[in-house]
Amino acid sequence: MRVLHYYPLCPYSRKVRLCLAEKKLDFSQEIENFWEKKPELTNLNPLGHVPVLVDLNGSILTDSTAIVEYLEEAYPDRKLYPEExxxxxxxxxxxxxxxxxxxxxxxxxxxxxxxxxxxxxxxxxxxxxxxxxxxxxxxxxxxxxxxxxxxxxxxxxxxxxxxxxxxxxxxxxxxxxxxxxxxxxxxxxxxxxxxxxxxxxxxxxxxxxxxxxxxxxxxxxxxxxxxx
Amino acid sequence: MRVLHYYPLCPYSRKVRLCLAEKKLDFSQEIENFWEKKPELTNLNPLGHVPVLVDLNGSILTDSTAIVEYLEEAYPDRKLYPEExxxxxxxxxxxxxxxxxxxxxxxxxxxxxxxxxxxxxxxxxxxxxxxxxxxxxxxxxxxxxxxxxxxxxxxxxxxxxxxxxxxxxxxxxxxxxxxxxxxxxxxxxxxxxxxxxxxxxxxxxxxxxxxxxxxxxxxxxxxxxxxx
Incomplete structure (x- = not known):
């Protein structure tokens, strides 16, 4: 299962959640109190930031811009960039x-x-x-x-x-x-x-x-x- | 002629200059003392930031990330992103x-x-x-x-x-x-x-x-x- 580690009111997490939902990609949710710097999160992202996406094949993706560009390239069926x-x-x-x-x-x-x-x-x-x-x-x-x-x-x-x-x-x-x-x-x-x-x-x-x-x-x- | 408006020691300007040069795209250079907020620059970019790229067809591009993504898409001959x-x-x-x-x-x-x-x-x-x-x-x-x-x-x-x-x-x-x-x-x-x-x-x-x-x-x- 695809997993998104995020914090509910983090705007960068919300960007990725909207992007996943617009592309109709299922994901399970792990809420992270990122300021606690727990190893569950820092093992995925040494910066300790959210969002972190673990995709179906286990690939770990960090940085919200890198994540949405990846999603656009990996799942191009429902496009969120214009063509031109x-x-x-x-x-x-x-x-x-x-x-x-x-x-x-x-x-x-x-x-x-x-x-x-x-x-x-x-x-x-x-x-x-x-x-x-x-x-x-x-x-x-x-x-x-x-x-x-x-x-x-x-x-x-x-x-x-x-x-x-x-x-x-x-x-x-x-x-x-x-x-x-x-x-x-x-x-x-x-x-x-x-x-x-x-x-x-x-x-x-x-x-x-x-x-x-x-x-x-x-x-x-x-x-x-x-x-x- | 393609024109890049930039400031010599601005790192974002340098990112675009390197990108243009790696892709062997000619450009003329306009050095901007961006803190002076002169209309020559703010007319191109209301934020008054550098770099600003005016491409061959007159298109005005701002934000260094948007510019390098554009250059990669518009001039794909010499790629600066990996394939995978x-x-x-x-x-x-x-x-x-x-x-x-x-x-x-x-x-x-x-x-x-x-x-x-x-x-x-x-x-x-x-x-x-x-x-x-x-x-x-x-x-x-x-x-x-x-x-x-x-x-x-x-x-x-x-x-x-x-x-x-x-x-x-x-x-x-x-x-x-x-x-x-x-x-x-x-x-x-x-x-x-x-x-x-x-x-x-x-x-x-x-x-x-x-x-x-x-x-x-x-x-x-x-x-x-x-x-x-």
Whole structure:
């Protein structure tokens, strides 16, 4: 059986989960509290990062970009890159945008402040640390610029990279969905982005996210709503 | 004519320059002081980042990973990915390692402290700021772990990702070459990595780097030596 080692609110894990589900590839799930650096995970990936995919033949794959490129090459039946060269480049440009800029400026900051910081402290026997509210406020301001750019894209295109649903939508949705778990997006201000995100939430590949939970933090009330 | 907009000591620019040269694709060069945020560059890439490639048909490509994937697909004659699926995944895993971990922990820190910080201050009319010597010392310690991992790889493989020269070697060399400009690598401690790097420096694709200069900082004495 194919096994995905992941953490429910890790955006890179979500990218790979969406990719597997869109390609209708079955996998069993191993949830990893990656900050605990347990040998079960570090034996698979010395960096101790998730996601890690162990494919049917036992091959171990790490790094979410390497994994989705591998899946696209190994399982080409349901393609998540467009055919045309420049559309493929545009897809990868947007993936990089979310996996680096949006991640460093928004999704990883929110995830760290609201969950991982506390879990990591707890696992080291240290006292609990609350989120830095100034940093969260600043992060939400920066996120507005990203959402405005997303709005610019979806006002002009059917999907982020053009006519078709691609790994650009997968990657953006993976990061946005993490922030949305905490209810940190003011959807009323971004109607067109909300419509794009609603279309993604309606896809069967997204369903697995609805039941994701992390200890002590319930998701926002609309988190599992298709019409929010 | 194909045009590459780049900054000489930007590791991502160097990755694309090596890739173009390995594929024997001619290009004219536009050096961009990207921190000045001039419209010539931001009109091509709103993020104001380098590298930006304008290909023969006028297509504008940004993000170094999207660019090298595009070049591999558009110009497949001289391949820089291996044929086999898992070897391709291994190549991409190592590219991500250098483009994210090594960059954030080492190459971008050194470049910022030793050059860009000063240039950016100057362009904003502020007084010059010297490098943070504690941070540089700390960065060199972290780099040792990366070089040890590189040594582990080259002791077991002909090239970083396996039997063949790939984009993993291109990416690693791009980042290492930037640190080497400043003479910050203690090569005597890493004989096997030095041999790997010497083989890369001997390739015609690397030659363009030998004459790269930045204002006020001469390269290390061995920077343009093939046998250092």
């Amino acid at each position: 060269l420049l559309a493929r480049a545009e897809t990868r440009r947007l993936m990089a945008w979310f996996d680096t800029r949006f991640a460093q400026e928004v999704s990883l900051v929110i995830l760290w402040e609201k969950v991982i910081k506390r879990m990591a402290a707890k696992s080291m026997g240290q006292s609990s640390v609350g989120p830095d509210s100034n940093l969260i406020r600043h992060t939400k301001t920066i996120m507005t610029n990203h959402l405005e750019y997303l709005a610019w894209l979806v006002d002009r295109r059917n999907w982020l990279a053009g006519d078709h649903f691609t790994l650009a939508d997968v990657t953006a949705a993976a990061h946005i969905s993490v922030v949305d778990y905490f209810g940190d997006i003011n959807w009323e201000k971004f109607e067109s982005v909300k419509n794009w995100f609603m279309r993604i939430k309606s896809r069967p590949s997204y369903r697995g996210f609805f039941t994701d939970r992390v200890p002590a933090i319930a998701p926002a009330s609309h988190y599992a709503e298709l019409d929010f | 699926l898992l070897a391709r995944a291994e190549t991409r895993r190592l590219m991500a390692w250098f483009d994210t971990r090594f960059a954030q922990e080492v190459s971008l820190v050194i470049l910022w402290e030793k050059v860009i910080k000063r240039m950016a201050a100057k362009s904003m009319g502020q007084s010059s700021v010297g490098p943070d010597s504690n941070l540089i010392r700390h960065t060199k310690t972290i780099m040792t772990n990366h070089l040890e991992y590189l040594a582990w790889l080259v002791d077991r493989r002909n090239w970083l990702a396996g039997d063949h020269f790939t984009l993993a070697d291109v990416t690693a060399a791009a980042h290492i070459s930037v640190v080497d400009y400043f003479g910050d690598i203690n090569w005597e401690k890493f004989e096997s990595v030095k041999n790997w790097f010497m083989r890369i420096k001997s390739r015609p694709s690397y030659r363009g780097f030998f004459t790269d200069r930045v204002p006020a900082i001469a390269p290390a004495s061995h920077y343009a030596e093939l046998d250092f």
